[in-house]
Structures are given as structure tokens and as C-alpha cells.
Amino acid sequence: MAILLFAEHDNAALSDQTARTLTAARRIGGEIDILVAGKGAAAVAQAASAFQGVRKILLAEADALEHRLAEPAAALIVSLAGDYDTVIAPATTTGKNVLPRVAALLDVMQVSEIVEVVSADTFKRPIYAGNAIQTVQATDGKKVITVRTSGFEAAQAEGGSAPVETIGATADPRLSGFVENRLSESERPELASARIIVSGGRALGSEERFRQVILPVADKLGAAVGASRAAVDAGYAPNDWQVGQTGKVVAPELYVACGISGAIQHLAGMKDSKVIVAINKDEDAPIFQVADYGLVADIFDALPELERAL
Numbered sequence: 001m002a003i004l005l006f007a008e009h010d011n012a013a014l015s016d017q018t019a020r021t022l023t024a025a026r027r028i029g030g031e032i033d034i035l036v037a038g039k040g041a042a043a044v045a046q047a048a049s050a051f052q053g054v055r056k057i058l059l060a061e062a063d064a065l066e067h068r069l070a071e072p073a074a075a076l077i078v079s080l081a082g083d084y085d086t087v088i089a090p091a092t093t094t095g096k097n098v099l100p101r102v103a104a105l106l107d108v109m110q111v112s113e114i115v116e117v118v119s120a121d122t123f124k125r126p127i128y129a130g131n132a133i134q135t136v137q138a139t140d141g142k143k144v145i146t147v148r149t150s151g152f153e154a155a156q157a158e159g160g161s162a163p164v165e166t167i168g169a170t171a172d173p174r175l176s177g178f179v180e181n182r183l184s185e186s187e188r189p190e191l192a193s194a195r196i197i198v199s200g201g202r203a204l205g206s207e208e209r210f211r212q213v214i215l216p217v218a219d220k221l222g223a224a225v226g227a228s229r230a231a232v233d234a235g236y237a238p239n240d241w242q243v244g245q246t247g248k249v250v251a252p253e254l255y256v257a258c259g260i261s262g263a264i265q266h267l268a269g270m271k272d273s274k275v276i277v278a279i280n281k282d283e284d285a286p287i288f289q290v291a292d293y294g295l296v297a298d299i300f301d302a303l304p305e306l307e308r309a310l
């Protein structure tokens, strides 16, 4: 058994998502190689070599790979896939973009967003917005898998010394080109990997009040900020803060839901959080059914008070 892990990185640093995907790969079992595809990404390959139990790091650098566009990245993976039984990647924006193309080019099915490895060919994955867990056996000779990383602990990048092998990139299929990357600048932790998240819902009523009430508490806690879809749709919070079925799936140590009712689609994105705190003025709000600590209160009283207490 040999596994190719497609690393998530930004050419400068290896993402925590790679470390979590490595844990899933270890549970599948076999020799694990990590593919770092990018440009100027030697430091990323070096960081990946510190993981224990990895056979080697493959470093492919090219202009076309700098932004991990699906077409050149998939062409590269497919060119390597002959040596592997399994190709695995985190279910991030990049992983969800690249791996379906790999599966299609290999003419196999993809097993998407696994949360548990039952055996080398059998996996568990959520369906119906997380309301049911499906057990899938993949009978294809080659397995293409994305991992819902909140289901796996991050492997520690220490103690290993896997060799880094530089490989040539495949020719750019020139089906796509990079135009620009517009990033929202933030001092706050990234939502997907934050230890603490403070989230606001429709109850905030305006963007101004969202910022006045949610952000100070998040800042005091060193937390990332999340939002319900209702808050995002109403323009109180930017799109990339949305948590839920059609937003980000998170599993922080602490999730504070403020003025969020707890619709099933929101719960799909946060119910695996270790400790859930809910503040809502309606004691029958469904969010209290998943909360470890519930406070029936008006957020406009409770949050400023919490901020002062912190």
C-alpha cells in the first residue's frame, strides 16, 4: 500500500490541514509520500520532512503550480498516481478543487470528506448536512479521498527526517490561468483552524452592531469570528465568516454562538466543537439542545458584560 498526500500550503508554510490529513493517511496504513506542489516552496517541503512515518517528500515547483490551480495540479498528481493506491488531500478549497479532477482523470469515484477510517477501503462520511453518517466502501483499484480535517488530530511535525526529492512538474495543460488573489487581511486566527470562535447571527441586526458587539469579545479571547448564513446574507458579516453546511465546517475547542437559533444547516458546521456556549433570548431556541452551556439573555446586555469581565 502506498499513499500520496497532496499537501496544503501557501508556498511559505505548511497548513495544519496537512498534518490532520496525515493522521487520516496513517489510519489507512502503508507508505506515505507527501507531494508539495508550488513555487518557492522548498521551506514547506523541509517542514513536511519533519513528520514521522513519512517515506519521502516530493517537491514539484513550477510557475503553473504556484497558485495550485486544479488543472496543472491534477495533471501532476495523475502523472504520479501509477505508483500509489491512494491519493488523499484535505477537503479545503484547494483539495475540493483538485481531487475531483484527479478522480475523473483516473476514472474512479472520489470518497469525499471522510471523518473516520474504518479500514483501508472503508470510510465514514457525513451526509444530509451531518444528520447521518454513511459508511462507504471504495472498490476502485485507486482511491481518491478528501478528508474533513476537523475529524482528525494534527500529527506533530517533529522527530522525522524524510528525504526531499525534487521532481519535475508536468507540462501546464494551459486550461486555466491565475488572475489575482484578493485576501481579506486580518490579525485574527483563521476560522478553520481557530481554537476559539465567537459567532453572531441575525439577532445582531446590522454590520455596525455585529462589529461593536461580537468583535471586542472575540479580540479579548483571541478568537476567530464566525457568522450564521442569515447574518452573512443580511450583510452583517463577510462571506468567509459563514459557518455551516454551505460555509465552513469548524471544530474549535470553544464555540460561542450569539443570537443564533441553531438551524440544522448551522449545526452542520459547528456541532463537533468541543465546548459550545449559546447566548439566546429564546429559551426554546434549538441551539440550546447542542450547547454545553446556555445563557438565556439579550446579547446586547450579555456580550458587553462578558467583555468587561474578560
Ligand code: FAD
Binding pocket: 200, 201, 202, 203, 227, 228, 229, 230, 231, 242, 243, 244, 245, 246, 247, 248, 258, 259, 260, 261, 262, 263, 264, 265, 266, 269, 279, 280, 281, 282, 285, 297, 298, 299, 300
Ligand atoms: P434566526 O434563525 O433568525 O435566529 C436568530 C436568533 O436570535 C433567534 O433564535 C432569536 O431568539 C435570537 N435573538 C434575537 N434577538 C436576540 C437578542 N437581542 N439576544 C439574544 N438572542 C436574540 N445557515 C447557516 O448558518 N450556515 C449555513 O451554512 C447554512 N446553509 C444553508 C443551506 C441551505 C440549503 C439552506 C436552505 C439554509 C442554510 N442556512 C445556513 C440557513 C439556516 O437554515 C438558517 O436560516 C440560519 O442559520 C439562521 O440564522 P440565525 O440563527 O442567525 O437566524
